[in-house]
Amino acid sequence: MVNTGDDFEHLGLLICPDIDTVTYTLSGVVETQQGWGRAGESWNVLDQVEKLGGETWFRLGDKDIALHLLRRSLLEKGLTLSEVTAQISQTMAIDPPIIPMSDNQVRTEVLVDEGVMPFQHYFVKQRCQPRISGIRYAGVEKAAAATGFVDALNDAELAGVIICPSNPFLSIDPILALPGISKLLRNMTVPVIAVSPIVGGEAIKGPTVKIMQELDMPVAQQAIADHYNGLISGLIIDRVDKETVSTLKKSVAVHVSETVMTTTEQKVSLANQCLAFIDQLEKCS
């Protein structure tokens, strides 16, 4: 289930940064250094867009543009974003289902000194420099969680839910803000766990810590546990924060693991730790 609050219209295309990063990662073509886009990209289209006076601050490589053209044409044929994403996944031989949180438009906007700023303008164009005083997910009240998403949460064989160590405010909260989703998670009969995005007071990636500070939150594991309070029964924190376990409130079970994922082995290992933690919570409940 992937956040679509980061999506936006640009150069006449529907850009879905989170869906595409997951798609490119799972199909093994992601550019690993920058963590988005495709490896071995060329930039012929964007070079020409620049010559024609168009916007180039959002970097779209030629191969990436091919996928965006296909997405646009499939959407215009009447397919939902879920259907388009599934079709592209199939073409790229990706096994696990990648499901957009919603087939309706939700757009994350940040409140900064100058007013309301669309998310990608804040995130990419302004490189997260403006100070955030609030975040909103425009359209979320009227959006419906994707059918595939709700079906998965209601699946009789569901063993648990893992909230990944993404930015809670930018990548997780838009999903939780969808009508009915928080309630569904609160009423889950299987464990819901989160992997903390904070490691030793730092975020692995992106502006999580900066935003926590701007929103007057302590940059600590307890703040993450509080943020997901009532939704999760377990929190996985990194080894470097092992000492803090004893200081955390007992409202949530805590599991210590290596959470920094650089290699595939580390990714597989953390996934297995998550499954084991879910098993353990299930047995204790």
Add this chain to the structure above:
Amino acid sequence: MVNTGDDFEHLGLLICPDIDTVTYTLSGVVETQQGWGRAGESWNVLDQVEKLGGETWFRLGDKDIALHLLRRSLLEKGLTLSEVTAQISQTMAIDPPIIPMSDNQVRTEVLVDEGVMPFQHYFVKQRCQPRISGIRYAGVEKAAAATGFVDALNDAELAGVIICPSNPFLSIDPILALPGISKLLRNMTVPVIAVSPIVGGEAIKGPTVKIMQELDMPVAQQAIADHYNGLISGLIIDRVDKETVSTLKKSVAVHVSETVMTTTEQKVSLANQCLAFIDQLEKCS
């Protein structure tokens, strides 16, 4: 004033083959051998579209796609096709105004044995092989001629109108079919001339002759004069057809010139011949 009946939606883009060919030609970047698209193109996007299972029968190079993305994004900002075309022209330092015949959607369709076929499917995908029994311009009754087009025809300084040697059925008739345009041309107080697309019983380019045969028209200068009967006061035919001048009905003035344009000099020369012919018709009227 450029035909837009050939336009179509493809890969999520609005393709405007005639506007773009004129744009690329006037800006000096056209691929001269094939006569469409840009010189020195690369095909990275389309190669990837193919790998993703998308349609590749309509060839769009990377630079060409850049222009299409700009067009799409400007249209989505609410600009008309006329405004978008003007903006792109300006960026490409093109002096003469390039004006789409209409800002509304008109789509040329050909009637073939299988039924109705969209124009580009006939023209590009099927390489003009199906036999045509009729042609229609879907939407033309409800379309309005572009403001810039009507303004140009009503311009007090207008010296004359030149109908270029394009395919009469595919490239000129959609323009003439726009509400009010034929009447405006019929009532012109300045000369309206056409350059014949037929040279020695052959068409310089494209399926003009094949279509004339399929529509049971004689492939002759008289047929072109008849086709534009009432609209034009003068017809320019090629030197090789000099002998036929005496056989043509006297309803239209005829001027003999070299009409095959390969070099820039030939293009400039024919343009000057057109202007001189208009001058001469004006003086005789």
